[in-house]
Amino acid sequence: MARETRKQMIEQAALLFRGRGYGATGIREIAAAAGAHRGVIYHHFPRGKTEVAEEVLAATDATVGAYIESWCTAQQPVPAMRAIIAGAKTMMAGGEHPPGSPVAAVTIGAGPDDQALRESARAIYDRWQRAFRDCLRxxxxxxxxxxxxxxxxxAGIEGALVLSRAEGGSAPLDRLAAALEPLLRTPRSSRDPE
Incomplete structure (x- = not known):
């Protein structure tokens, strides 16, 4: 039961960060969204919202990072790119919650004293980029x-998620895929000036 409550708080925090932003989400809102008393959140997360954010980042990376690595290992660049963008549509732009990335929300909302959160976000983005870079190589x-x-x-996915929120649909992610495909199909020699 306690483990399920903790998991529910992490999931609800990710949705709140994604929808409202890290800075605009309070610990009481996280507890309420998870159906828990505010005191319970401090039992599970003694360091408060910062610790919740660390867990949100870790959970997001565990899911998204694993998918990206899997797609990039098993496919050529264009299908891998399309799978990553389709995954973003499903995980970060689907459902009744506003489109967005919890990693971006925490990165943007982290204050001057939240250097550890920004470093965690950087490591996550590095991992995601490295998987696709290695596929390309x-x-x-x-x-x-x-x-x-x-x-x-x-970067395009994160920006397209912002545009998806503004436009009220996932079309920006489709446009991103369409724009990237020719770049990924063009041989290196034809991009280089002679």
Whole structure:
């Protein structure tokens, strides 16, 4: 029961951070959304909202990072990119909650004393980019192009999630996929000036 309550608080915090922002979400709101008394949250998370955010980041990375690594290991760059964007549509833009990324929400909302949260977010983004960069490298894209394209994909998804929220639908993620596909299909030699 206690483990389920803790898990529910992490899940609800991720949705609140995604929908309202990390800075605008209070510990009472997290407890209420999880159907728990405020005191219970301090039992599970003695360091309060910062500890909840750490767990949200870890849970998001455990799920999203594993999918990205799996897709990038098993596929060529274009299908891997399409799978990653489809996953973002399902996990971060689907359902009744506003589109968004809990990682972005925590990164943007973290205050000056939350350096550890920003470092955790950086490590997560590095992991996600590294998986796609390695996919590109295995399929013949050299650096710096592989690194730059991996950054473009992850940054593009985060930006497309913001646009999805503004537009009220996931079309920006589709447009991102359509824009990236020609870049991923173009051989290195044709992108380089002679």
């Amino acid at each position: 295995r399929n013949g894209t050299p650096d710096p192009d592989a690194t730059n394209l991996a950054t473009l994909l992850i």
